[in-house]
Amino acid sequence: MTVKAILDQKGREVITVTPEISLSEANARLAEYKIGAVVVVDKSNRICGILSERDIVRALAAKGADAMSGPVSSAMTANVKVCSETHSVNQLMEMMTQGRFRHLPVEVDGKLGGLVSIGDVVRVRIEQVEREAEEIKAYIAS
Template structure:
């Protein structure tokens, strides 16, 4: 089974982050510009303090009648961030994300963020691995 480190090596996009004092509208623009569903919230660009997802926005801004321009990211971000490690397998990450009902998993090494994987990244990795296995089985049967 592939490890997260292999997924991050093949990803084009690095970590998309924002400061906690930034307005939510800036986070939404970042997500739209990079085609992602969440941004990491980092203090001084290095310390992970939260994560802001489209789900957070929908539930904590739109439904509560707040405005994106006047609400700081820190007021609506998820403060308790579940993280993975480079050595974790795709299956381990999928299990954690399913149990915690999350769609994005920051990856840490030595307490520093080195990347982020989405549930879509993990599903793609599983499908790719299954296709390789299927091809090997077909080659075995044909020989």
């Protein structure tokens, strides 16, 4: 299965923020939508970075509560890994495992086209394994 198929199933809506808003505002957005990361985009919807709960924790550890009034750009991961719609589930698993991250923005024509989470990848992988098990059972029964 490809990233495109995952996004076709789950949708392409992504909660985003701009680099200028405060870390406190971005944190409120995470809480409001009950999500672990937001993609940071510019006015053209180009990916500038990603801000995760881990980034906020690191900013708090480094600067204390004052970090929350600073801009997202001061805490976000700017060198964000992205994938395309043609990446496979196995490629996503490898990227996420090697990079030790749980969210992967999807880039389409240089702009944000969706977001894939580790939960999406695990769900798809479980469906694949269950389907394979059913096929093996049917083969054995015939």
